[in-house]
Amino acid sequence: MAVAVTLVALFHLGVRALPGGYVGVDVFFPISGFLITGPLLRERAASGSIDITRFWMRRARRLLPALALVLVVCGAAASVVGGDVLVGLRRQMLGAVTFGYNWLAIADGSRYLDATTPELLRNLWSLAVEEQFYLVWPALLLMLWTTPSRRARLGAVLAIAVASAVAMAAGGGAGATTRVYYGADTHSFGLALGAALAIVWLDWPGLGAPATNRGRRTAALFGAFAIVGLVAKAMVMPAAGPAMYEGDLALVALLAIVAIACATHPGSALGRALDVPPLRWVGLVALAVTVIASDLSYRFLETPVPRVRVPCSSRRPAPRNRHPCRRRPPNAHSPSAGHRGPAHPHRARRRAGAARLDARRQLHHHRLRRPPPKRRAVALARRHPAPARRARGRS
Numbered sequence: 001m002a003v004a005v006t007l008v009a010l011f012h013l014g015v016r017a018l019p020g021g022y023v024g025v026d027v028f029f030p031i032s033g034f035l036i037t038g039p040l041l042r043e044r045a046a047s048g049s050i051d052i053t054r055f056w057m058r059r060a061r062r063l064l065p066a067l068a069l070v071l072v073v074c075g076a077a078a079s080v081v082g083g084d085v086l087v088g089l090r091r092q093m094l095g096a097v098t099f100g101y102n103w104l105a106i107a108d109g110s111r112y113l114d115a116t117t118p119e120l121l122r123n124l125w126s127l128a129v130e131e132q133f134y135l136v137w138p139a140l141l142l143m144l145w146t147t148p149s150r151r152a153r154l155g156a157v158l159a160i161a162v163a164s165a166v167a168m169a170a171g172g173g174a175g176a177t178t179r180v181y182y183g184a185d186t187h188s189f190g191l192a193l194g195a196a197l198a199i200v201w202l203d204w205p206g207l208g209a210p211a212t213n214r215g216r217r218t219a220a221l222f223g224a225f226a227i228v229g230l231v232a233k234a235m236v237m238p239a240a241g242p243a244m245y246e247g248d249l250a251l252v253a254l255l256a257i258v259a260i261a262c263a264t265h266p267g268s269a270l271g272r273a274l275d276v277p278p279l280r281w282v283g284l285v286a287l288a289v290t291v292i293a294s295d296l297s298y299r300f301l302e303t304p305v306p307r308v309r310v311p312c313s314s315r316r317p318a319p320r321n322r323h324p325c326r327r328r329p330p331n332a333h334s335p336s337a338g339h340r341g342p343a344h345p346h347r348a349r350r351r352a353g354a355a356r357l358d359a360r361r362q363l364h365h366h367r368l369r370r371p372p373p374k375r376r377a378v379a380l381a382r383r384h385p386a387p388a389r390r391a392r393g394r395s
Contacts, residue, residue, distance in 0.1 A: 003227055004028055004256075007234050020237025020244075023252045025126050026190050027230065030256040032130055033194025034264075040141055041202045052138045059134065063127075071096055074120055085120050092121040099131040102182040111178050125182055132184040133191045150203040154196060161192035165250040172245020180245055190253040197257055201264075216267050223262025223270040226255045 004027035011021025044050050071093060078085045091108065095101030102125040110119065144153045164186055171180035180186040200207065233252055237244060263270045 003230065004031070007231070011234075018234045019239050020234045022239075023230065023234050023237060023249070026249050026252045027256045028126065029130070029188075029190025030194035030197070030253055030260060033133075033191035034198050034260055035194075036134060037137070037141070037195040037198035038201070040138060041198060044141065044145060045202070050138050050142055055134075055138055059131070063131075067096065067127075071121075078120055088119060089121075092119055092124075095128065096121050096124045099128045101125045101128040102132075102184060103128075106179055106182050109178060111181075129182075129184045129187055130191065133188050137191075137195070150199075154199055154203065157192055157196040157199060161189040161196065164189040164192065165247075168249070169246045172242050177240075177245060187249075189250060190256070193253050193257050194260070197261055216265075216269060219262040219265050219268050220270040223259050223268070226258040226262065229255045230259070 004024035007018060007021040007024035007027070010018050011024070015021065040050055040055065075089070075093070078089055088108070091104055092101065095104040101121065105122070105125055110122075144156055147153055147156075168180040168186040168189070171177075171183075171186060230252065233248065233255070237248055259270075262268060
């Protein structure tokens, strides 16, 4: 579990050495199928049946309080941050509450590995796939146990896993990558493989008996090789491409099954190594670091950078605080200073137009400064009263 959480956290933090860190999600599926199927089989062995309603109620009590807290906190944070985080938030909330996020994402056409369209609750698609699988899995287990042959039961579960992987490969090759990645029917092979491992431990109890020192060392060695293989796949798998749908994700699920089987075997040294307290806290620390880093990146890097205006070198910036009627003083390189540049028809026309405009403005201002004729006569009479009287007597 700690290895899967670390891979997913480093992938979301943008570590270039792990372009395929998203395979940690496909490690969760076998673990979940193994952990959920085991108690169901023990309940069936103890009581002869499985209380499906009680199973669903246990799942609801386990998931709904934490899910409600996540939705409230994420919704409040999104309303404070604003921007692109609010895009499609109602659809995401609806998918989270109904455990149908994956189908809403398929209808919307969004991709899990698409970094250009970030979604706040996108990682809840895997929870939706698990809950849809567990909605029908207890009833399927009861149907399987009507068959007395344990080989037939195991073969049926493995057939479900193979059919799901083949459907993903066929759809991925046809280009329906979003459909096969988010679909509960095409991405449930990991859950089925984990359930098959739980059936093996129950129906073949001899395999779970304590092994010799050589057997424990062999199991630890195979488990270590499987974990190294998972890390290697995370380092070499691309972030997109048909190969991940046509067998790479199925191979990741098989490696996870080998690691789980070797770690859960009685007396396994690998199980004791993976159960040390520091690794138990890796998941919580990695999740906290991912959330904090994502918020800081969005707040101080992803949002401010697109708003920065880069001046274009081919355009000349317009002068500031320049009145249209003011003339700039001539400098050493201006034509009025004696250094005329090369003759250019556009420049000559602009200068002639500017000169005509200045002449019109001067004439307009001169007319505004001159008083009307009547007011001018009155002003002259007041300034020179005696000549005005002599002119009036002569007339």
